[in-house]
Amino acid sequence: MPFTPSPTDEKAIATIRTLAADIVAKSNSGHPGMPMGMAPIAHLLFSRFYTGSGKDAKWINRDRFVLSNGHGCALQYIMLHLLGYNLSMDDLKSFRQLDSKCPGHPETNHGVDGIEVTTGPLGQGFSNSVGLAIAQANAAATFNKDGFELFNNKTYTFLGDGCLQEGVASEAASLAGHLKLGNLICIYDDNHISIDGDTACSFTEDVEQRFLAYDWHVLAVNDGDKDLAGMYAAIEEAHKVTDKPTLIRLKTTIGFGSKIQGGAGTHGAPLKADDIVQLKEKFGFNPEEKFVVPDEVYAAYKEIQQKGADAASKWHKQFDEFKSKFSAEHKELSRRIAGELPQGWESALPTYSPSDSAVASRKLSETVLAKLAVAIPELLGGSADLTGSNLTRWGDAVDFQHPSTRLGDYSGRYIRYGVREHAMGAIMNGLNAYGLFIPTAGTFLNFVSYAIGAVRLSALSKHQVIWVATHDSIGLGEDGPTHQPVETASALRAIPNLDFWRPADGNETSAAYKVAIEARHNPSVLALTRQNLPQLEGSSIEKAAKGGYVLKEVENADITLAATGSEVAICVDAAKELEKQGLKARIVSLPCMSVFDKQPIDYRLSVLPSGHPILGVEAYGKHGWAQYCHVFHGMKGFGASAPAPALYKKFLLEPQPIAEKASKVVAHYKKSNVAAVSPIELEAAFSGEA
Incomplete structure (x- = not known):
């Protein structure tokens, strides 16, 4: 379908730009340049492609949007306001203030619908989006039936130069390419500016060639300031490619419309008052007025809101019809959407007595996981290349792989993360944020340190993810001090809203999993031994x-x-x-x-x-x-x-x-x-x- 301009396109884009300038100026803190530069692609994406509704914000098949370059969050807050989510104009005016619904970087579980994941540390949001895409692919393979395409949503991500420089993004991009996640569309804001100035000073690689090497579908739009038709065509083409994630390199001008557009001065500081005056005059706004959304822009976005609401309503009707033909699947999916655990799942937890043999807690964990994988279908397991050491894969597990690899399929519940601990942590956050899954994944406890940025965001975001962290102390032995995490527990215990478990026997291992599974709003790290541990007299699941x-x-x-x-x-x-x-x-x-x-x-x-x-x-x-x-x-x-x-x-x-x-x-x-x-x-x- 060719691009059809709307009479309100230019006015809507100008509204986004002037609002961004006003929001940051009022708070006297923030980043106006990126929102002003990415206003055209944001308007185009949300007015033509994004499917979601502020009236049904938790609708499970909504498209997911991630702002990985989270310093530009004024853009996301503006879009959520226009799209009818629970952000008022007064909320926009309180940007970055105490108890505001618009904090300095996007935060999920902060009282605002439409913020899927917490971003800020660069590269995390991009990596979260890989998890969101995996979740959608698994949900579709598990629940879609002929005539009932319950899951077909896309994950759209904005990212910048900083995101691409962080190692976590490289790890995640590599895995996404391997997994052929055609439901992931990422738009790279190629504005050549970071805090230090022009990226010529530190970042001159060929990003397109890099992502082609990752086996991504790569497109380029060289005028992200005005070429709406070109941007539209790129996203349209991305939709047609179903066996590769897509990166669209979008050349933009940071701070577009400012007197200092294109320079680092618009990146992380408010525009000067005279600059905002000329900006508004340039776009036909009254410079004496602030926080203005013209009536025709509100009206246009009301129509966009209605399209999203209609799509959600149509889906719910289809889901009701699904019940009559696939009652068991409907019941299971309804339970998972509601965030309820299967009834009686606790009975799967093994118990032990002192007469039972001594067993390493990593082996005890393997026994628990094998039973819980049957009792709790929403568990998505995995490991960072250490499956045989972590013992995280249960006997009949199917690997999550693109079917063409013949190594598994998208219904598989075991993810081979490769040697990518940091991306694994960030991807697990995305998996949990999708809404249907409890992710678990394994590595050595020492290497959870590699992923500490993602672990911290799990806790801050209230994501339920479970780390199976084996080889937990000097007890791992011959690998030596490079692998012996004598300090890691202290760091993890210091993170608010994170449970660090170190079980002493079988009953305590079962207890650790019990609490971790029931802890719907915090991550857990289970530190497990390589060496055998005796079953203790006096221990029990209830006590532990x-x-x-x-x-x-x-x-x-x-x-x-x-x-x-x-x-x-x-x-x-x-x-x-x-x-x-x-x-x-x-x-x-x-x-x-x-x-x-x-x-x-x-x-x-x-x-x-x-x-x-x-x-x-x-x-x-x-x-x-x-x-x-x-x-x-x-x-x-x-x-x-x-x-x-x-x-x-x-x-x-x-x-x-x-x-x-x-x-x-x-x-x-x-x-x-x-x-x-x-x-x-x-x-x-x-x-x-x-």
């Missing part, structure tokens, strides 16, 4: 699901030994050593500190009470332990390369040295006659919980 519990209670205890993961069993043996000295030791397991922190104060004090000292034990550094123990016993530096038993001996993480330190701690407190007040009680006293 509280994040911390008393594994072994004794009356009139001299000390509490608190530990996580592989060190819990060592502390059990250390308590036996202490008993030989006439000292009584309680044992506490803390598989997830953040979940434990959410428990009532009375419960936490029952686990870690005042009255005697608490010794924390973990094969990590001490950071974060001060809020749970009086003294810590663990790593003081990096690990080493040797078999695991030799390393535990070298770093004094064996029963005898732990018992020796515990006895010294007891002696110190008795000699000083100082009451051992629990850190839990101290924290509660100053936080107002007590």
Whole structure:
């Protein structure tokens, strides 16, 4: 279908440009240049191609739009306002202000519909869009039937030079090309400007050739300022290519209309007042008026809103008809759209007794995943090339692959991410943001550090993603300190709204998955061992699901030994050593500190009470332990390369040295006659919980 101009096109584009200038000027902070430069493509995309509705903002088959160059978020806020989403003109006027619905970069789950993912750190949004595209492809392959194309939405992404320079985008683009994601259309704002100035100073590669090498479909439009017909034709052509993602290189002028258009001065600072005056005069607006949307522009966008609402209504009618022919699929899809878990799924979680054999927690995780994959169809698994080590793939799993590869198909639920941890994290965010999936994926715990940017955004965005992070400590042994994550737990535990689990046995591993599956609004990292762990007497799913519990209670205890993961069993043996000295030791397991922190104060004090000292034990550094123990016993530096038993001996993480330190701690407190007040009680006293 050829491009047909509308009488309101030019006025709508000018409106977007002047609004962007006003929004940034009022806040005295922001980036007006990109919104002004990309106004034509934004108007064209949303008026001619994008299918969605502010009246039915969560409609599952809506097109997804991602603004990867999120510093230009004034553009997205303007478009959402025009499209009838829940952003008023007053909201636009409060851009970047306290408690505004228009923060300085787009944030999902922030009270504004139409923001699919949180962007800002460059390259993340582009990588999220790959996850959104995978989700659509899987949903279509799973639920579409003859005569019922329930899932056919596209994912559109705007990105800039900065996004393309970030490594995460390269990882994601490479995988997207391999997977032949024809439902992904990315528009590259080629304005040659970054914060440092002209990209000639640092970014001169041939982007088109790079993406051709990734096996993308690549198009170019050399006049993104005015050539609406050319932009329209490019998107039309992108729609026709179904076996490759598309990159459209769009040459634009940053800050178009400004006196300093084309320069870095429009990138990250408001336009000067006289510049805004001439800008409005140039486009036929009254320079004395601010935040103006002409009636004819509102009217044109009202028609666009209605097209989206009609499309959503037609889909819901089709979905009702789908029910009569495919009742089981309709019920399953309805449940997943509602975000409800399958009834009785918890019964799939395995339980263990002390008589069961010792097993590595990565192997215990494999057992859980195999059962949950059957019980919870929305689980999408995967691994960053370490499938045989992470044990993340269940027995009859089908790989998510383009059918032409004969390696799997788009209905497959296991994603081969390759050695791309950072993209894997960002893609999982996109998978969860789509609305039908709980993604899991594996790597070594040490390499979650590679993806920390995406992990942080999972937590900030409230995305439910589950990291299967194996080889969790010095216990991985011979690979040495390059692979031994002695500091990674501290970094992950410091991220708000993230649960870091380090289970000590089979019941605790099941508990970690239980809570992670039920935690619909936060990510989880499960740190799992390579070495075998005994099944502990006193553990249970119910107890471990509280994040911390008393594994072994004794009356009139001299000390509490608190530990996580592989060190819990060592502390059990250390308590036996202490008993030989006439000292009584309680044992506490803390598989997830953040979940434990959410428990009532009375419960936490029952686990870690005042009255005697608490010794924390973990094969990590001490950071974060001060809020749970009086003294810590663990790593003081990096690990080493040797078999695991030799390393535990070298770093004094064996029963005898732990018992020796515990006895010294007891002696110190008795000699000083100082009451051992629990850190839990101290924290509660100053936080107002007590």
